[in-house]
Amino acid sequence: MQPSELRQRFRAVLSGDACVTPGSVFDPISARIAADIGFETGIFAGSTASLTVLGAPDLIVLTLSEFAEQIRRIIRAADLPLLVDADHGYGNALNVMRTVQELETAGVSAMTIEDTELPRPYGDGTTRLVSLAEGLGKIRGALAARADPALVIVARTSAMTVSGLDEAAARARTYTEAGADALFFTGVTSLEQLRAIQAVSPLPIILGGGTPGDAAALAAHGVRIALQGHAPIFAAMQAVHATLSAMRAGMPASELPGQPAPDMVRQWTRAASYVAATKDFLAG
Numbered sequence: 001m002q003p004s005e006l007r008q009r010f011r012a013v014l015s016g017d018a019c020v021t022p023g024s025v026f027d028p029i030s031a032r033i034a035a036d037i038g039f040e041t042g043i044f045a046g047s048t049a050s051l052t053v054l055g056a057p058d059l060i061v062l063t064l065s066e067f068a069e070q071i072r073r074i075i076r077a078a079d080l081p082l083l084v085d086a087d088h089g090y091g092n093a094l095n096v097m098r099t100v101q102e103l104e105t106a107g108v109s110a111m112t113i114e115d116t117e118l119p120r121p122y123g124d125g126t127t128r129l130v131s132l133a134e135g136l137g138k139i140r141g142a143l144a145a146r147a148d149p150a151l152v153i154v155a156r157t158s159a160m161t162v163s164g165l166d167e168a169a170a171r172a173r174t175y176t177e178a179g180a181d182a183l184f185f186t187g188v189t190s191l192e193q194l195r196a197i198q199a200v201s202p203l204p205i206i207l208g209g210g211t212p213g214d215a216a217a218l219a220a221h222g223v224r225i226a227l228q229g230h231a232p233i234f235a236a237m238q239a240v241h242a243t244l245s246a247m248r249a250g251m252p253a254s255e256l257p258g259q260p261a262p263d264m265v266r267q268w269t270r271a272a273s274y275v276a277a278t279k280d281f282l283a284g
Contacts, residue, residue: 001079003107007150010081010109013040014152014182014204019219024230026052027070028077029268035080036267041109041225044074046085048230051237060119064090068102075107083154083206083225086111088118088130093137097145100153104145110152112184112206113142115159115171129162132174139178154206155180161187168193169200176201182224188212194221 013020022043023034034042047058053066075082086103089096096113103111115135117128142153155175159168172183184206188194191213204224211218211226218226239258246256
């Protein structure tokens, strides 16, 4: 499926009337599994990318090129609209423009650009926001840089956590007026906060972290996507540890628990297509 088609599918989620949970993916196989299960969209987070590519915590040490390369691998493998966490856009508004160009070329359906001061500067480590003017410049730059108008630019703010509802509403209003396609919030703890956001912006809302209601309540308050963390990669880490520990202890491979059935492995690796290609192009 072409990136433009996947982007239209993502936009259909945003324009719908339901709140969906994205599948947290981190590599080609996890993306295929999410697509096969039926997730409407996937999410590739900056924290997950740092774990996958570097084996490092989420301290913004991953580079744009490393992020984009893993995205290409994921998108090439699965017909799954992918929302990615582009953090602060890897710098100022000019860097944001470059980020949009690279990630659009990689095939993403949507990306968040946030207004948190990243990476951590010298000092006490307190989470701070960039100025509203700088945040606005980043969103305007992101919108100017995209080539495909179907690509979704999501303005992400931590204002609810850092400064409170009034600042979050002010930034929501400003980013909406700039032309953002959706708003992403962390730190929302009540439906009242969502109603306040709805009062200043008609844009669909994406929530990160804990959610203040069930899917029906969130949908009624403009939320179209609600993240539920990134458990799959942590579950995969635990499974690898358990399996390697059992092997190190001498357990025979035939007795290792938690192994997928061979037909599932064939499905996830799309083995049938390789068998067909071998027959068509390598047969003597």
